[in-house]
Amino acid sequence: xxxxxxxxxxxxxxxxxxxxxxxxxxxxxxxxxxxxxxxxxxxxxxxxxxxxxxxxxxxxxxxxxxxxxxxxxxxxxxxxxxxxxxxxxxxxxxxxxxxxxxxxxxxxxxxxxxxxxxxxxxxxxxxxxxxxxxxxxxxxxxxxxxxxxxxxxxxxxxxxxxxxxxxxxxxxxxxxxxxxxxxxxxxxxxxxxxxxxxxxxxxxxxxxxxxxxxxxxxxxxxxxxxxxxxxxxxxxxxxxxxxxxxxxxxxxxxxxxxxxxxxxxxxxxxxxxxxxxxxxxxxxxxxxxxxxxxxxxxxxxxxxxxxxxxxxxxxxxxxxxxxxxxxxxxxxxxxxxxxxxxxxxxxxxxxxxxxxxxxxxxxxxxxxxxxxxxxxxxxxxxxxxxx
Numbered sequence: 001x002x003x004x005x006x007x008x009x010x011x012x013x014x015x016x017x018x019x020x021x022x023x024x025x026x027x028x029x030x031x032x033x034x035x036x037x038x039x040x041x042x043x044x045x046x047x048x049x050x051x052x053x054x055x056x057x058x059x060x061x062x063x064x065x066x067x068x069x070x071x072x073x074x075x076x077x078x079x080x081x082x083x084x085x086x087x088x089x090x091x092x093x094x095x096x097x098x099x100x101x102x103x104x105x106x107x108x109x110x111x112x113x114x115x116x117x118x119x120x121x122x123x124x125x126x127x128x129x130x131x132x133x134x135x136x137x138x139x140x141x142x143x144x145x146x147x148x149x150x151x152x153x154x155x156x157x158x159x160x161x162x163x164x165x166x167x168x169x170x171x172x173x174x175x176x177x178x179x180x181x182x183x184x185x186x187x188x189x190x191x192x193x194x195x196x197x198x199x200x201x202x203x204x205x206x207x208x209x210x211x212x213x214x215x216x217x218x219x220x221x222x223x224x225x226x227x228x229x230x231x232x233x234x235x236x237x238x239x240x241x242x243x244x245x246x247x248x249x250x251x252x253x254x255x256x257x258x259x260x261x262x263x264x265x266x267x268x269x270x271x272x273x274x275x276x277x278x279x280x281x282x283x284x285x286x287x288x289x290x291x292x293x294x295x296x297x298x299x300x301x302x303x304x305x306x307x308x309x310x311x312x313x314x315x316x317x318x319x320x321x322x323x324x325x326x327x328x329x330x331x332x333x334x335x336x337x338x339x340x341x342x343x344x345x346x347x348x349x350x351x352x353x354x355x356x357x358x359x360x361x362x363x364x365x366x367x368x369x370x371x372x373x374x375x376x377x378x379x380x381x382x383x384x385x386x387x
Contacts, residue, residue, distance in 0.1 A: 001069075001109060001112060001113050001129065001132075001172075001176055002128050002129060002131065002132035003132065003171060003175075004069065004073070004109065004132075004168050004171050004172045004176065005109055005129050005132035005133050005136065006132040006133070006135045006136040006139075007136060007164060007165075007167055007168040007171065008073060008076065008105055008109075008136065008165065008168045009132065009133045009134075009135070009136025009137050009140060010135075010136035010137075010139050010140040010143065010164060011076055011080065011136075011140070011161050011164045011165045011168065012076070012136070012137075012140070013136065013137050013140030013141050013144070013244065013248075014140040014141065014143055014144035014147075014157065014160075014161045014164070015083075015144055015157065015158065015161065016042075016140070016141050016144065016219060016222075016223075016241075016244050017141050017144050017145040017148065017223055017237050017238075017240035017241040017243075017244060018144060018145065018148045018154050018157070018223065018237050018240070019038060019041065019042065019223070020034060020035075020038040020220065020223050020224055021148075021154070021223060021236075021237065022092070022154040023037050023038055023041065023089055023092070025154060026086070026088055026089045026092065027088070027089075028089050031224075032352045034224075035220070035221065035224065035348050035351045035352040036348055036349065036352050037089055037093075038220045038221075038224070038348055039220045039345050039346075039347060039348020039349060039351075040093060040345065040348065041089075041092060041093050041096050042219060042220045042348075043220075043342070043343070043345040043348075044093060044096055044097045044100060045096050045097065045099050045100035045103075046100065046337040046338070047100065047337070047338070048097055048100030048101045049100040049101075049103060049104065049106075049333070049334075049337040050333075050334045050335070050336075050337035050338040051334070052100070052101050052102075052104060053104050053106070053107045053330045053331075053333040053334045053337060054107075054327065054330040054331050054333075054334050055104075055330070056068055056072070056104030056107060056108060056330060057104070057107045057108070057111060057326045057327045057328070057329055057330015057331065057333070058326065058327045058330060059326075060107070060108050060111050060112075060326035060327075060330070061111075061326035061327050062182070064178060064180040065108050065109075065111045065112035065115060065178060065180070065326055066112055066172065066176055066177075066178040066180070068104060068107075068108035068111075068112075068326075069105065069108045069109055069112055069172050069176075070169050070172050070173055071102075071104075071108075072102070072103045072104045072105035072108055073105065073165055073166075073168045073169035073172060074165075074166075074169045075098075075099065075102035075103050076099060076103055076105065076165040077162050077163075077165035077166045077169060078162075079095050079096070079098045079099040079102070080095075080099070080158055080161045080162040080165060081158065081159060081162035082095040082098075083095045083096065083099075083158045084155040084156070084157075084158030084159045084162070085155070100337075104330070104333070106329075106333045106336070106337075107326070107329045107330040107332070107333035107334075108326075109129065110126065110129065110329045110332075110333070111326040111328075111329045111330070112176075112178060113125050113126065113129055114126065114329065115326070116178065116179065126310060127255065127256065127310050130255055130309065130310035131252065131255060131256065134248055134251045134252040134255060134306070135248075135252060137244075137248040137251070138245050138248030138249050138251075138252055139245075140244075141240075141241040141242075141243075141244030141245050141248070142238075142241045142242065142244075142245040143241075144157060144161075144237075144241055145237040145238045145239075145240055145241025145242070146237075146238060146241065147160060148237040149234070149235065149237045149238055217342075217343030217346055217347040217359065217362075217363045217366075218282070218285075218343075218347055218359055218360060218363055219244075219343075219347070220347050220348045220351075221347055221348065221351045221356055221359055222240060222243050222244065223237075223240040223243075224351070224356075225294070225356045226239050226240045226243050226291065226294070227240070228356065229288075229289070229290070229291045229294060230291055239291060242295060243294065243295060243298055244298075246295050246298050246299045246302065247298045247299065247301055247302035247305070248302060249299070249302065250298075250299045250300070250301070250302025250303040250305075250306070251302040251303070251305050251306040252306070253303070253306070254302070254303045254304070254305075254306035254307065255306035255307070255310055258270055258274065258306055258307035258311070261307075267311055267312075268374065270307050270311055271307065271308060271311060271312070271374050272371060272374055272375055273304070273307065274304045274305070274306070274307030274308050274311075275304070275308065275367055275368075275370055275371040275374060276304075276371055277300070277301075277303065277304025277307075278301055278304045278305055278308070278367050279364050279365075279367040279368045279371060280300075281297050281298075281300030281301045281303075281304065282297075282301055282360055282363055282364035282367060283360060283361060283364035283365075284297055284360075285297045285298075285360040286356070286357035286358075286359075286360035286361050286364075287357070309336070316328070316332055343363070346362070347359050347363070350362055
């Protein structure tokens with residue numbers, strides 16, 4: 001499952017460096033419209049995933065988590081290929097939207113691992129899943145940039161990505177075994193989806209998930225900001241891919257260390273330090289004029305971002321019984337995806353109206369607000385007390 005997670009993370013992130021450039025190639029003008037369309041295309045997937053993830057999570061509890069992983073991987077394979085066939089920006093937008101409706105991969109994969117491993121290894125196992133996601137997130141943007149510069153055809157990259165998602169579906173089908181027992185009456189999902197959501201949001205440990213707004217809010221403008229820094233250089237797509245990849249590399253390096261530290265000094269302290277670090281490295285990006293300085297700051301963001309989401313996911317997982325974790329991680333994924341939706345859309349709108357600097361300043365400020373929430377509202381509790 002770590003391998004499947006890495007492959008799918010690569011498939012999700014491979015188009016990030018050139019997606020705004022593909023929007024330009026589809027004939028969108030002027031640059032303000034490019035920024036808005038780029039933000040909308042990047043965020044619609046997350047909005048619809050936020051709406052449908054609890055549904056897929058509930059089905060995973062009833063029908064099996066492996067089936068949902070295979071289904072979501074196949075959906076990504078199909079709709080990524082359709083993105084490569086898009087004749088205009090509207091079709092590209094609709095294909096991306098369908099990917100959000102039918103994927104639900106994150107919740108299914110997390111629930112599959114979270115229900116198969118011993119309780120005492122939950123944090124360790126989800127940490128490895130996060131590592132797989134980080135590896136894919138590191139390789140994906142760099143591979144996407146290199147492929148785009150090598151093939152000189154963005155559409156071909158989408159077809160390659162579709163093949164990658166097919167490999168993930170095949171790997172899960174052949175190599176992953178699930179010990180699944182259908183829940184008895186009264187077990188598993190309780191009540192309507194929105195009732196589950198209301199139950200879960202009472203846990204203040206969800207606060208760190210809002211860091212996704214800040215982390216992903218700058219993504220739609222990163223390729224355009226790199227273009228502003230380096231001009232129309234022949235290695236533009238590669239440079240944009242590097243701006244994504246250095247964040248993933250730092251995240252990969254820091255996550256195991258920060259995960260161990262959370263076991264020793266507590267979740268709350270690690271989350272507080274991590275959010276402070278994300279803010280401190282996001283705000284200065286508004287003032288850089290060198291691609292190397294920008295890459296260095298993106299690396300710093302990645303270091304501290306590695307202490308946020310895996311820690312929060314492991315903490316939340318210990319609060320609910322195994323037979324409910326598909327639905328629970330579906331709701332958690334919904335909250336995460338909602339942040340991913342709001343972030344890119346807000347980032348694209350801010351860039352179009354106020355310029356690139358406003359994006360980094362705004363999301364740095366939002367991270368400081370998230371830090372305040374965690375520092376004042378989240379209290380350390382043991383898993384048994386929380387349950």
